[in-house]
Amino acid sequence: MKNWLRKNPHVRTIRVAAADLNGQARGKRIPTRFAEKVTTEGTRFPFSVLNLDIWGEDIDDSPLVFDSGDRDGVLRPTERGFLPMPWLETPSALLPIWMFHEDGRPYDGDPRHALRAVLDRFKARGLTPVCAVELEFFLIDDSGRNLQVPVSPRSGKRRKAAETLSIRALDQFDNFFTDLYDACEEMDIPADTAISEAGLGQFEINMMHSDDALRAADDAWLFKMLVKGLARRHGFAASFMAKPYEDYPGSGLHTHFSVLDQNGRNVFDNGGPEGTDLMKNAVAGCLAAMPGSALVFAPHLNSYDRLVPGNHAPTGVSWAYENRTSSIRIPSGSSAARRIEHRVSGGDVNPYLMLAAVLGAAITGIEDAATPPAPVTGNAYEANLPQIPATWEAAIDAFETDPLVARIFAPELIRNLVLTKRQEVHYMQELTPEERVIIYLDTV
Structure with a gap:
């Protein structure tokens, strides 16, 4: 993954994204100079983010939100690695990620893990x-x-x-x-x-x-x-x-x-x-x-x-x-x-x-x-x-x-x-x- 960025120095921004239950890409935009940290340590966002409705809103009665304190999961790169995003004007790359618990267990609410199972x-x-x-x-x-x-x-x-x-x-x-x-x-x-x-x-x-x-x-x-x-x-x-x-x-x-x-x-x-x-x-x-x-x-x-x-x-x-x-x-x-x-x-x-x-x-x-x-x-x-x-x-x-x-x-x-x-x-x-x-x- 590091080599991909070195071979593509024109890439200016990174998106890290996982699929939620509706198949929507949820994630973050990161400057290229900080991308190496994501490849080695992953990134974090709440478990509830993979369980949003079609409008991107929290589920009102979900135990993932207030009942649990809206805890974070750890998101790590999939084996796919970086991909160009040819539909954007600015040279950018997408890094697909999927969600795990803090101890490394796959998160069962992640649709990609459902297929892996x-x-x-x-x-x-x-x-x-x-x-x-x-x-x-x-x-x-x-x-x-x-x-x-x-x-x-x-x-x-x-x-x-x-x-x-x-x-x-x-x-x-x-x-x-x-x-x-x-x-x-x-x-x-x-x-x-x-x-x-x-x-x-x-x-x-x-x-x-x-x-x-x-x-x-x-x-x-x-x-x-x-x-x-x-x-x-x-x-x-x-x-x-x-x-x-x-x-x-x-x-x-x-x-x-x-x-x-x-x-x-x-x-x-x-x-x-x-x-x-x-x-x-x-x-x-x-x-x-x-x-x-x-x-x-x-x-x-x-x-x-x-x-x-x-x-x-x-x-x-x-x-x-x-x-x-x-x-x-x-x-x-x-x-x-x-x-x-x-x-x-x-x-x-x-x-x-x-x-x-x-x-x-x-x-x-x-x-x-x-x-x-x-x-x-x-x-x-x-x-x-x-x-x-x-x-x-x-x-x-x-x-x-x-x-x-x-x-x-x-x-x-x-x-x-x-x-x-x-x-x-x-x-x-x-x-x-x-x-x-x-x-x-x-x-x-």
């Missing part, structure tokens, strides 16, 4: 998950009263139509995407294919598969930060909110994963299209934990506008082969690449909690040798299926009490997230729909 369960069985995420987002002109597609920098026109897999739509914003890929290269974010999606000004960028799920979550968290910041430099907004436009599909964050054994073999591969029993155990675990984990996959009020039947987002608990109407899809293709696609999450999730929920459910299914129901065929929206909670309030209640959630997440994290979301429910009820959009547009 799940990965420890895989490691104990000699297994390694390999993950990739697909991130959908909108480019938006939010300068007026109503959200709309930005004016094309090339044509000067505003095309108000869906542009599914349109090369023209990508070319209209070529400068933005060129800068975005250059920035991903600088930050070592493995951005792969870009496509235009079915929403107004909606796009998707896929990440390359990684056998380090913590790094995959880092990449998704950093990518969201980068896209939003870079869009502002180009004169418009970018948003990962689940459903900015009522009449068009929302944004998802689909996750693909397989699992390797100690010899590097994909344990989901049986040489054919159906996959192994171990894959089906993982599918069963994902299905069983899906209702209780809905709060992680749909964490905000706006999230539930996306989860409606027939709108390119799953609503029933199901799995299928090569079927995008189901919540779990087994893609076709080479058996060596046999994998599970988890399709429930919106673009507005915290990537650390999302991957912890998906992989935690999968390893629970493997540990229990669980058996899934029969895969669905045809239109899953028309099947008689168990349902994912359809409201924010129902998802909060399910997350708080589900025994499978309790096997994935620490009690402190469950308590903190439930308190956070109940406070947000209360205050969101006081806002107009327009005010809610303003909150979600830039935060999630």
Whole structure:
């Protein structure tokens, strides 16, 4: 880390930041000349900072605040090290950090530690998950009263139509995407294919598969930060909110994963299209934990506008082969690449909690040798299926009490997230729909 700063003497300021439960970056700005102290000693801020609501306010009844004296945690750099921040005018670097107790124990309320704990369960069985995420987002002109597609920098026109897999739509914003890929290269974010999606000004960028799920979550968290910041430099907004436009599909964050054994073999591969029993155990675990984990996959009020039947987002608990109407899809293709696609999450999730929920459910299914129901065929929206909670309030209640959630997440994290979301429910009820959009547009 010290060498990085020496090799980049043009960097003038440092940000140290951790992800809170909503995926918001919380931290400090530090002059470069004092950065070495952070790399060796870490920094400190209150445990409660990782448990703020979407407005950045304390949780009224949280035991982390007044009841405990608002004690500090110790935040240390993650293995990622320093990263450039190409969306800022001033040459700056970001140092991702995560939270520990004074005695060195990981803080259970830190979402990155939640994912690490799940990965420890895989490691104990000699297994390694390999993950990739697909991130959908909108480019938006939010300068007026109503959200709309930005004016094309090339044509000067505003095309108000869906542009599914349109090369023209990508070319209209070529400068933005060129800068975005250059920035991903600088930050070592493995951005792969870009496509235009079915929403107004909606796009998707896929990440390359990684056998380090913590790094995959880092990449998704950093990518969201980068896209939003870079869009502002180009004169418009970018948003990962689940459903900015009522009449068009929302944004998802689909996750693909397989699992390797100690010899590097994909344990989901049986040489054919159906996959192994171990894959089906993982599918069963994902299905069983899906209702209780809905709060992680749909964490905000706006999230539930996306989860409606027939709108390119799953609503029933199901799995299928090569079927995008189901919540779990087994893609076709080479058996060596046999994998599970988890399709429930919106673009507005915290990537650390999302991957912890998906992989935690999968390893629970493997540990229990669980058996899934029969895969669905045809239109899953028309099947008689168990349902994912359809409201924010129902998802909060399910997350708080589900025994499978309790096997994935620490009690402190469950308590903190439930308190956070109940406070947000209360205050969101006081806002107009327009005010809610303003909150979600830039935060999630």
